[in-house]
Amino acid sequence: MWVFMEADVTSALFFVTQGSSMADTGVVETLLQRIEKADDGVDSLQLATSLGVDHQTVVGAVKSLQAVGDIISADLRSSKRWELTEEGTETAEHGSHEARVFGSIPLEGLAQSELMKLSFGKIGFSKAMSNKWIRLDKGHEGGPRIFRSVENIEDQVRERLLLVQTGSSSELEEKEKNELKKRKLLSEVTVKTYWITRGDSFSTTVTKQETELSAEMIASGSWKEKKFKPYNFEALGVAPECGHLHPLMKVRTQFRQIFLEMGFTEMPTNNFIESSFWNFDSLFQPQQHPARDQHDTFFLSDPALSHEFPQDYLERVKKVHSEGGYGSQGYKYDWKVEEAQKNILRTHTTAVSARMLYKLAQQEKFTPVKYFSIDRVFRNETLDATHLAEFHQIEGVVADYGLTLGDLMGVLHQFFTKLGITKLRFKPAFNPYTEPSMEVFSYHEGLKKWVEVGNSGVFRPEMLLPMGLPEDVSVIAWGLSLERPTMIKYGINNIRELVGHKVNLQMVYDSPICRLDS
């Protein structure tokens, strides 16, 4: 018997594709005829019983009719009923264990050991004993032997089960039913049935429904007469076969787009190997600065040193570090070219900004520029859930006459507005090569606090003037990491799940398009 449970409510998609095989046309027709004859309605279970078919078949017919339209109206009803278990069904067919034990003992008796070999022997023996149908002669020669102690028996257990099987369980007393339940022959189940009545557009003839539109139907025009099975719009479609872009790269594309919209030109940052000179010295970062330590920066053993520098410029850099000049006290230390020659994996893309600004200073006439880059940088740091040895730095630079700190804040405001961040405030900070320097904070509505989103500043004269840039040119700049906004955007807590070979490809497959401002 088909127990109709919630989870089993067959999805209509299944129904559409397999409908014609499932809904037995004969049953559908009979059902419609019975409804037409009935005064009030038809019970699905009673119909199944009377037709001698499985309840499932009738339910299938009901569903198929419901899917066609308002032909019938079916109310789901649930009721409790007794039902035979597997063992109960067997008992109804072959008799109870005790009756079978009685039946298998001939008049001359049977050795107990022989009886116990039978499948029903053990249970049947004890039941038959307690019913006093049999007796045991323990002292019989040749071992204990069993004899009938009555001539005839009445197998009530079987008779009761048969009543249940034919749908007359109401004739049994509760006590009797519970006793059978205890013997695991009966079980009480909830049965969901349909009470089927006529629908608004009731008819005993149903047009056969088509599953899909075909080329033949379009050609012949037959689709006009046909009825089509409805689709299940609740189900998911079939996933398309496709490739995917990496989420970090999608975010990179958006940041690139923002800079381009703002008129910034992309810097050539395809040089991971840099000399300490361009990475640090040209930026007026002193040679004893902790960032230049082995613990923070990757140095190269091969090629260990750079040998080619613009010599005039190098001399000016040396001088501004060791003696000052350009209005500066300098750092007053013994600047060593050997330290500047050391090759490293660049620690920031600002090394490229320095190269670009130096090249700008070598132009015949200064022209304003707006530059940006998004590329990899490297730090020999301790790794954790949010720090890797390499990450992407986003950087923006504007060089023009007379730029102010207010201009830097204005540009940052425009930039972050494009990321959907409008509430900004600025904290004075320290960077060796910018003065003033500002940390950029934005108000995080979720965390209810200000969080740092970037770093910014105005490049120091000690960096710009030795390059040869005019004195009244200011260069404003800012930077942030690409990974952090991406992790926030895509809800990733461990950076290794985003970058590197340990990435979960399913995450890559599932990542949505990137719109930073929404």
Next chain:
Amino acid sequence: MGSLCADVIVLSIQAKVLQTLQHGHCADVEFDELCFEFGLELDEITSEKEIISREQGDSKASGASDVILYKIDVPANRYDLLCLEGLVRGLQVFRNKLEAPRYRRVSPVSGGPQRLIITPEPSSVRPHAVAAVLRNITFTQERYDSFIELQEKLHQNICRKRSLVAIGTHDLDTISGPFTYTAKAPGDICFKPLNQSQEYTASQLMSLYKTDSHLRHYLHIIEDKPVYPVIYDSNGVVLSMPPIINGDHSKITLKTKNVFIECTATDVTKARIVLDMMVTMFSEYCSQPFTVEEAEVVYPDGKTCTYPELAYRKEKLSSAFINQKVGINESTEKLAQLLTRMCLRSQPTGVGDEIEVEIPPTRSDVIHACDIMEDAAMAYGFNNITRTTPRTYTVANQFPLNKLTELLRQDLAAAGFTEALNFALCSQDDIADKLGKKISETKAVHISNPKTAEFQVARTTLLAGLLKTIAANRKMPLPLKLFEISDVVLQDPTKDVGARNSRRFCAVYYNRSPGFEVIHGLLDRTMQLLEVKPGRGEGYHIQASDDSTFFPGRCAEIFVHGKSVGRLGVLHPDVINRFELTLPCSALEMDIEPFLGHTAETLLTHDVPMQEVITHKFPTSQAPPSRP
């Protein structure tokens, strides 16, 4: 913009001490705001107990102090804010609650100044020394702790872990000058070091401190020198063996009244700053506050210098300069007031809009007019400055190589391949042994100080990363189709740094069958996208090739316009195994730079001209206003 986090030093201060000294109750939120405006960051409010329990578990934390601590990030160039005394002074002056003190160097009330005589010996090890005396100082436990803590903070930062400068502080009443700064062979130095009960020779000390969690970090500074620096008093008592340890004899205690401070250094500029910082911070507790008794340092050539410098430098600048750089419009008087709140006593000179600014010895970070300008902006309040839009007109250009990369990525994903993103750094094995190559053939650049094998070299191929990505995603449904367009790094002697990036396109197909036709099809599609037709000569073609990464007979070289740009093929089973894979795999890797062609974008490169064609006018007299 470079380092993405600003340089900071973390300072821990007991909440109650901070509050009592501030002469007023400042709520946490208010204090947080004040810090923010002043360029400090109140990182967290915690306790020793909380810190230990977080780092080592609750069990270890029982018994630790639960006194509330403020953890404050201080800008790494503001050594004057590295102790409670300086921080409170700075904040109170900023809030207009206090006038910045004037630090004065004074002569001893009676007799000559203390003298520190430098012999010729230290010149090869640690040539410089400076000294000063704090007279009639009164310590309490808190002041004493702060005094020790400041030395430690200075040692860790400006002193670069004692390598540039080392500070020694002594109870002057336990020793007698003149003092001698010399250097001796380690076996010839013998004294009882701080907090030890017996005498050791310097050689013995070096082995004793090998296991000291704190001191072992400084041993390397002098370890292999023939002579070690040492300071004696006139009776032969050892004051210190810089930069390692002081003598126990002259150690300061809560009862110490007169402190002799010496700093030995390899960088005399930093030694002067450090000494100024020590005495300006703690002269507050002398019987005559903010006065410091001078000491003389005699160099081997007979030159005598008097310390501490406590130099006040004067700078003149125009208010127009400040207004223009910041983007505000304030009067000369107002700007002078703002600067004074930053401990830079300033006044209009009356000549036009000129302001005379006095830079105190505590502000060694002020080395240029732009530093003064920043202080004016801070006092004005960064967040009070009107945000403006610069009128800079520019036309944006993409970097052609990145433009090509972006366009190609889109269409490769459309071709059914998924983009991977792998590290540029990897192990030698990844790019050599595992791919069946010798490291010497790879032209790889080598890293000298990797912390783990994962950072030995920069990758010379994208293939290794893609294979590792597959290995980490073996549970995903087959086939796996991945690609990456990114840079590898190759040695190149023609470049100024001896290496260059090369942009590559790599794709792999991993399935139950090798799928060479799939990778081959992707090559055809890529060439179609790049407008290169099949064919020898002007088109592209592939021809059989030998490569130890690939299965023999299953590798071809890709030629475009007659030049080799890369390879494709079925990977060698050994390569598959070494990357912990089990199924056949085909791959393609090629250069994409040959496809750049001509572009309308401005040609940008990071190569700089080595000869300057333009002659710039640089200031001829480069000497800035010097220290008085």
